[in-house]
Amino acid sequence: MSEIRRFGALLKRPMRSLRFAHMTADATRTPPILCASIGRVxxxxxxxxxxxxxxxALLGDYHPTDWRRISAMRWDLNGARLAPGRVYKTHDFPYELALDQPMRILFLFGRPSDVVLSxxxxxxxxxxxxxAEHLRHMHSRAGLDAILEHDVLRVEExxxxxxxxxxxDVLSLKYDALWDRCAMLGDFMGFDVALPVRVERSVTDLDPDLIARVRAAYATLDAKVAALPDHQLVREGI
Structure with missing residues (x-):
C-alpha cells in the first residue's frame, strides 16, 4: 500500500473523529505554544x-493525524492571532507579537558560528x-554571500x-542545555516533554578553511552568547 493510501486509510478510522473532538475541546482551554529560534538549533x-x-499528554498516544490538528508554522508574527491548543514554529522577531492572549513561548538559541556553518x-x-526560503523565514536583509562580513541571519538581534x-511567559534555552533542562521544559509547558536521543553535532565534514573563517568572523558574537546563562525563565503572561 502506498504512503498516501495508508494515510487515507488512517483518516477513515472511527477513532480519528474522537481524537479530533478531544483536541477541539482542549483547544478552548489550552494556550498556544510558540517555538521560536534563531534557526539550526x-x-x-x-x-x-x-x-x-x-x-x-492529552490522548495517551501520538497519531499521524494529530500533526495537522495541533501544529502550524507562522513565519510572520506581525499582529498574528495564535489559535489556542496549537504548537507553532517561527523564526520571526517578537516586535509585533500580540501579547493580549495567554501563550507559552520557547526560544532556542546557540553558538552563532555553529548556526552559520549549519x-x-x-x-x-x-x-x-x-x-532563499530560510533567509525569508529569518527576515534577512542580505544574501548568504555576505555572511562572513556581517550577521545576515540577524542572530544577535x-x-x-x-x-x-x-x-x-518565555523560556529561553541554549541548544546545548536542552536535554539537561527537559524537566524544566515540561514544567513550563504543563506536560511531560519527551526529546529524542541527542546526536552530537559536528562540522568536521566542512572545509577546515571555511570553518576557521566563520569562527574568526563570529568570534566576538560567539563569546557574547557563551556568556549568557543556559536558560532564562520569564513569567509575565496575562
Whole structure:
C-alpha cells in the first residue's frame, strides 16, 4: 500500500473523529505554544517533540493525524492571532507579537558560528531554493554571500529581542542545555516533554578553511552568547 493510501486509510478510522473532538475541546482551554529560534538549533526537533508530547499528554498516544490538528508554522508574527491548543514554529522577531492572549513561548538559541556553518552546509545539501526560503523565514536583509562580513541571519538581534520580551511567559534555552533542562521544559509547558536521543553535532565534514573563517568572523558574537546563562525563565503572561 502506498504512503498516501495508508494515510487515507488512517483518516477513515472511527477513532480519528474522537481524537479530533478531544483536541477541539482542549483547544478552548489550552494556550498556544510558540517555538521560536534563531534557526539550526534544534527548533524542528523541539517543535516535533512538543507536538508529539502534547498529543500523548492529552490522548495517551501520538497519531499521524494529530500533526495537522495541533501544529502550524507562522513565519510572520506581525499582529498574528495564535489559535489556542496549537504548537507553532517561527523564526520571526517578537516586535509585533500580540501579547493580549495567554501563550507559552520557547526560544532556542546557540553558538552563532555553529548556526552559520549549519546554514552553509545546507547550501550544499538542500540547495539554493532552501537557502532563499530560510533567509525569508529569518527576515534577512542580505544574501548568504555576505555572511562572513556581517550577521545576515540577524542572530544577535533575535537573541536580544526574545530574551528582552516581557508580557508573556518565555523560556529561553541554549541548544546545548536542552536535554539537561527537559524537566524544566515540561514544567513550563504543563506536560511531560519527551526529546529524542541527542546526536552530537559536528562540522568536521566542512572545509577546515571555511570553518576557521566563520569562527574568526563570529568570534566576538560567539563569546557574547557563551556568556549568557543556559536558560532564562520569564513569567509575565496575562
Amino acid at each position: 534544534g527548533s524542528s526537533l523541539s517543535w516535533d517533540a512538543l507536538v508529539r508530547s502534547r498529543a500523548r 546554514v552553509l552546509r545546507c547550501r550544499v545539501t538542500e540547495g539554493e531554493a532552501w537557502i 533575535q537573541i536580544a529581542a526574545w530574551r528582552a520580551l516581557r508580557g508573556a
